[in-house]
Amino acid sequence: MPIAMGAVARRSLRLTGTLLQERGVRLVQQFTWFDTFPVKHYRWDNGLEALLAQNPISTVAAYLTHYTVGSASERPDQRGLAHFFEHMMFRETAALRDGDIDRIIAEAGGVGLNASTSYDTTQYYVNVPSAQLERLIALEADRMVNLKLSADLIEKERGAVLGEMNMYKDMPSDQFWNAAMAAAFQRHPYRHPIIGYTEQVSAFKTEDFAAFYRAHYAPNRAVIVVAGGFDESAVLALLDRYYGGMAPGAPRPVPAAPEPAPTSPTRVEITHGKISTEYLLLGTHTPGLTHPDLPAVILLSAVLSAGRSSPLHRRIVLEGLGTDASASVMDAEWKLVSPGMFLISVDLRHGVQAEAAEQAIDALLADARRNGFAEQDVERAKNQIRLGGFSALQTNMSLARQLGGYQVACGDARFGEKLLAALGAVTHEQLRTALERYVLVPGRLTVVQRPGAAA
Amino acid sequence: MKLIHQRSIGFPITQAILVLPRTGACLDPARRRGLARLTLRLMQSGAGGLSNAELNGRLERLGAVVGFSLANDHLSLRLTALTENLDAALELFLTMLHQPNFDEREFSRLREELVSSWIADREESKSLRAQEMYLALTYRDQAHAYPSDGTLDGLRAVTVDHVREHWPALLGRDEPLLAVLTNLGKAEVEARIAARITLPPPREGLPHPWDGFQAPRNGGRRVVLVPDRETNTDEVLLGGFTTSELDPQWHLHRLAALIFGGDMNSRLFRVLRGEHGYSYGANCWYETSHGHSPRNRISPFTVYTFPTAEHTAQAIPLVVRLYEELVTQGVTADELQRAQQALVNSYPFQLDTPQKKLGAELDLALYGVRMDDEDTHREKLLGATPADILRMLQATHRPGLANIVLLGDPGRLDPVARAIPGIESLDVVEYPQQL
Numbered sequence: 001m002p003i004a005m006g007a008v009a010r011r012s013l014r015l016t017g018t019l020l021q022e023r024g025v026r027l028v029q030q031f032t033w034f035d036t037f038p039v040k041h042y043r044w045d046n047g048l049e050a051l052l053a054q055n056p057i058s059t060v061a062a063y064l065t066h067y068t069v070g071s072a073s074e075r076p077d078q079r080g081l082a083h084f085f086e087h088m089m090f091r092e093t094a095a096l097r098d099g100d101i102d103r104i105i106a107e108a109g110g111v112g113l114n115a116s117t118s119y120d121t122t123q124y125y126v127n128v129p130s131a132q133l134e135r136l137i138a139l140e141a142d143r144m145v146n147l148k149l150s151a152d153l154i155e156k157e158r159g160a161v162l163g164e165m166n167m168y169k170d171m172p173s174d175q176f177w178n179a180a181m182a183a184a185f186q187r188h189p190y191r192h193p194i195i196g197y198t199e200q201v202s203a204f205k206t207e208d209f210a211a212f213y214r215a216h217y218a219p220n221r222a223v224i225v226v227a228g229g230f231d232e233s234a235v236l237a238l239l240d241r242y243y244g245g246m247a248p249g250a251p252r253p254v255p256a257a258p259e260p261a262p263t264s265p266t267r268v269e270i271t272h273g274k275i276s277t278e279y280l281l282l283g284t285h286t287p288g289l290t291h292p293d294l295p296a297v298i299l300l301s302a303v304l305s306a307g308r309s310s311p312l313h314r315r316i317v318l319e320g321l322g323t324d325a326s327a328s329v330m331d332a333e334w335k336l337v338s339p340g341m342f343l344i345s346v347d348l349r350h351g352v353q354a355e356a357a358e359q360a361i362d363a364l365l366a367d368a369r370r371n372g373f374a375e376q377d378v379e380r381a382k383n384q385i386r387l388g389g390f391s392a393l394q395t396n397m398s399l400a401r402q403l404g405g406y407q408v409a410c411g412d413a414r415f416g417e418k419l420l421a422a423l424g425a426v427t428h429e430q431l432r433t434a435l436e437r438y439v440l441v442p443g444r445l446t447v448v449q450r451p452g453a454a455a
Numbered sequence: 456m457k458l459i460h461q462r463s464i465g466f467p468i469t470q471a472i473l474v475l476p477r478t479g480a481c482l483d484p485a486r487r488r489g490l491a492r493l494t495l496r497l498m499q500s501g502a503g504g505l506s507n508a509e510l511n512g513r514l515e516r517l518g519a520v521v522g523f524s525l526a527n528d529h530l531s532l533r534l535t536a537l538t539e540n541l542d543a544a545l546e547l548f549l550t551m552l553h554q555p556n557f558d559e560r561e562f563s564r565l566r567e568e569l570v571s572s573w574i575a576d577r578e579e580s581k582s583l584r585a586q587e588m589y590l591a592l593t594y595r596d597q598a599h600a601y602p603s604d605g606t607l608d609g610l611r612a613v614t615v616d617h618v619r620e621h622w623p624a625l626l627g628r629d630e631p632l633l634a635v636l637t638n639l640g641k642a643e644v645e646a647r648i649a650a651r652i653t654l655p656p657p658r659e660g661l662p663h664p665w666d667g668f669q670a671p672r673n674g675g676r677r678v679v680l681v682p683d684r685e686t687n688t689d690e691v692l693l694g695g696f697t698t699s700e701l702d703p704q705w706h707l708h709r710l711a712a713l714i715f716g717g718d719m720n721s722r723l724f725r726v727l728r729g730e731h732g733y734s735y736g737a738n739c740w741y742e743t744s745h746g747h748s749p750r751n752r753i754s755p756f757t758v759y760t761f762p763t764a765e766h767t768a769q770a771i772p773l774v775v776r777l778y779e780e781l782v783t784q785g786v787t788a789d790e791l792q793r794a795q796q797a798l799v800n801s802y803p804f805q806l807d808t809p810q811k812k813l814g815a816e817l818d819l820a821l822y823g824v825r826m827d828d829e830d831t832h833r834e835k836l837l838g839a840t841p842a843d844i845l846r847m848l849q850a851t852h853r854p855g856l857a858n859i860v861l862l863g864d865p866g867r868l869d870p871v872a873r874a875i876p877g878i879e880s881l882d883v884v885e886y887p888q889q890l
Contacts, residue, residue, distance in 0.1 A: 109801035
């Protein structure tokens with residue numbers, strides 16, 4: 001075991017309230033999430049935050065570290081660096097040789113070790129038997145501040161990163177999404193692919209990684225969530241031992257200014273050489289995750305498309321125009337820091353042109369503007385959201401993602417629960433307002449992907 | 456009907472899964488692959504005289520959804536509902552089960568929808584196409600080879616009359632299973648769910664394609680090259696039949712698979728990605744764990760990677776060599792020790808959620824695959840030696856007789872394929888469907 005765990009680690013692991021204060025740990029809040037999971041939220045003087053969520057029926061734990069850095073945090077010359085850096089976090093530290101991180105986790109019985117980079121966060125996660133939490137915490141703390149970045153390892157990992165980029169390039173949907181984001185966000189960094197651009201990724205140097213590490217990886221840039229069945233005071237003591245003495249790093253950069261809503265429509269048409277059906281995406285800008293209108297915007301997406309009896313499914317799928325049609329709100333799905341998009345997407349049926357679906361959607365939205373939504377459609381949407389909300393909380397990792405994701409995105413771990421309650425209270429009038437303000441706007445984006453010569 | 460009840464964490468939702476054993480996609484006639492899928496989808500698209508939108512509208516307003524999953528040896532129909540509306544949702548579920556409309560117009564629309572989706576899925580994912588070609592090569596085009604969503608020609612050949620005949624034929628082939636995950640107690644589940652589901656009694660002696668299945672054997676390596684031009688990565692699959700999960704040495708197979716390609720610490724991953732950067736991923740599995748083969752039947756062992764085009768020429772011979780070395784040289788004591796620790800320590804994750812507990816009960820009922828208790832699990836794994844694993848590998852793995860599928864640019868792949876030693880056959884096969 002390369003990480004040294006001295007005698008102190010084998011002493012009693014309990015921290016009393018007094019000791020907590022002495023060590024600079026503060027209980028920020030405690031609550032019972034969805035009336036089921038007791039959660040305590042701690043903050044250290046060095047800025048580290050931890051959410052300890054008890055799952056009463058679990059004997060294992062999910063451990064998830066959210067860093068407040070994603071592709072939107074990159075400078076223009078760094079596109080793809082947040083993701084590439086995420087790969088490097090599995091390589092070497094001052095104490096651990098290449099391969100040790102995977103090995104230690106595996107030997108501890110960890111399952112699902114992985115990481116992901118998003119627009120606003122990078123997440124490192126694994127499930128471990130609760131008795132193995134100390135090994136994991138020691139390792140995670142170590143790579144937060146002691147990562148070793150050598151040119152040799154960067155070069156080896158570059159092949160894997162370029163391989164991942166190539167894998168996505170072979171998927172038509174990736175080209176479609178990238179085109180949509182580039183058109184939706186003219187200024188905001190959400191316009192860039194999270195994975196970056198081949199030219200830049202091929203050229204990142206050791207010093208780029210070192211500077212990125214210094215700028216973004218530190219206790220004050222992390223929210224740790226432990227969810228499952230574990231001795232809470234023991235885990236708190238371990239977190240304190242391994243992270244409590246760390247110095248804070250640079251503060252989180254101020255998010256880029258929100259994308260101004262366009263005042264005129266944008267239409268983008270692309271072709272792909274290996275598809276035979278068309279794809280359509282309509283997008284309009286949202287007010288942002290914490291805006292009071294957002295619950296109505298989210299409910300609107302569910303009224304339109306949650307279920308096979310939804311108006312969008314009826315108009316598009318049951319009338320033979322497409323094979324799938326959905327409406328979604330990026331802000332909640334991606335837990336975005338900056339305002340995102342309300343999206344309607346359609347997979348067209350073979351031989352049907354995107355314009356046919358576009359007209360049907362326009363007719364549907366015009367009808368909703370005139371007549372509002374049927375009560376039964378609203379009831380369906382609210383009940384489907386409840387069902388989906390409960391279904392999404394079945395694993396420790398899903399709890400950890402929800403709690404930590406919202407803490408990072410809007411500083412409120414309870415936001416998911418509050419949002420669900422707010423969705424249940426949205427009125428017909430609020431739905432119509434959301435439709436007018438955020439969907440039936442002049443600056444709509446339309447993206448069509450058609451069969452044709454490779455773009 | 457056997458009832459399996461599992462208490463959930465307590466959220467007010469209920470999931471009832473009705474499993475029909477000895478059915479599944481394998482029963483699709485050779486010229487109508489996709490019949491079972493079309494049948495299940497059409498069942499959900501109108502029943503009891505209610506149209507598709509009316510039926511699903513009623514269900515969805517109750518906070519319920521109906522879905523299905525289709526394996527090649529069984530099928531499952533799944534009702535998930537807010538428990539407060541369970542009774543009304545179950546009524547609609549039973550209407551689907553017993554009184555599907557099987558409406559001709561709806562059928563025509565649905566068939567076109569499924570054909571379009573089928574094509575789009577393959578255009579999006581070349582790994583799906585490669586996997587299909589690999590299973591066809593491995594099972595030699597028997598019923599077991601086909602994806603549960605059928606083939607393009609098969610879907611197009613199905614008529615509504617075929618569906619009307621097929622659904623009753625799927626019922627009563629064996630004793631059904633009812634698995635329920637809920638916040639309700641068992642007595643309530645028996646009264647409110649199990650007692651209300653009535654199905655025809657099992658008929659004896661109905662044959663199934665898995666009965667007496669014999670795994671085909673090769674005389675050498677059979678290689679199929681599937682052209683796909685202008686790709687940035689290529690698909691590589693190789694493997695062959697080995698054993699089933701009922702094998703008393705299954706724990707040795709698990710250890711070997713973990714060491715060779717089971718995680719980020721495995722040989723395949725470490726060498727192909729970590730040391731050479733040839734591919735973003737490289738792993739291996741037994742097809743039982745991917746849901747293709749039933750867990751109590753002999754299963755192919757599959758090695759998979761998707762190297763970046765510029766590294767394909769190096770990656771393919773390397774993968775072949777690594778698999779050969781595994782079988783000729785086995786694993787090291789160090790590798791084994793790590794794998795033993797990993798599997799022993801990860802035991803709690805086999806049953807860490809109510810869903811997994813339900814799944815374990817279902818596996819026992821469907822396949823007779825019983826999960827070891829923790830002590831037996833530990834004892835078996837820690838008792839394994841490198842010599843045991845080598846003997847097992849040499850007895851059950853035949854890398855020299857592997858089926859190999861390479862999907863990508865033919866100009867790039869052809870010389871690499873020809874250089875693979877011990878080839879019995881090398882065929883260039885266009886993906887058999889016109890996309």
